[in-house]
Amino acid sequence: MSTSRTITSDGVSTTTSEALRSAMQRLFEGxxxxxxxxxxxxxLWREAQVSRATMNRATGILADWEAHLAQHGTLTPGEARRDDEIGRLRARLAEKTRENTELRKQLQAxxxxxxxxxxxxxxxxxxxxxKGRIVSLDEHRRR
Incomplete structure (x- = not known):
């Protein structure tokens, strides 16, 4: 029997299991x-270059996939960095808005x-x- 036809505990062949796990790892690492x-x-199935039906038979891999997403969320590392940057920029914008409001109050005062x-x-x-003529102090200083 060939290695690619041996069904693993994941419910798919060894080759398919390796392809799906490798694809999963690449996706998780961004x-x-x-x-x-x-x-x-x-x-996941496109990255592994298998069919959707084949991926659906890989119940062990899908359980690992779901467990990872439940623990780490569905954001890729790039999306997480982007969201962090957006959060920092929003905080900075809020601070600058408060500063601008304070300066406007001071300007109005x-x-x-x-x-x-x-x-x-x-x-x-x-x-x-x-009361009379305004006398420039400059004239008195020159004298």
């Missing part, structure tokens, strides 16, 4: 050769203070015009 690398059963000072300055100038 190093696919024949698929986009997403952790789906479709990618400064604009209000400047407007009040301008108004007071205008009133003082009007008051001085009514």
């Amino acid at each position: 190093k696919p050769q024949r698929t986009d690398g997403r952790l789906t059963k479709e990618n 400064a604009a209000t203070a400047i407007a009040a000072l301008h108004h007071d300055n205008t009133l003082l100038r009007q008051d001085l015009e009514q």
Whole structure:
């Protein structure tokens, strides 16, 4: 009997079992050769270059597949890195938004203070015009 025809405890031939396990490992490591690398059963059988029906007979391998996904999630290493980066960028954006809001409040307060000072300055100038001529201090300093 040839090795490829021996049925393993996985329910498929030795060759098929090795192909599926190798494909599964490549997908888990984020190093696919024949698929986009997403952790789906479709990618598993395509990566192993077996039919879907053959993969479905490999109950031991599918149990390992499901156990790994239950423990580690369905994200590939690249997707996990991407999601981590998105999380960091969202946190940074939230911090910059808070900073921007605080600066806007400070700017509005400064604009209000400047407007009040301008108004007071205008009133003082009007008051001085009514009382007499405004004398420049520069003229007195030069003397």
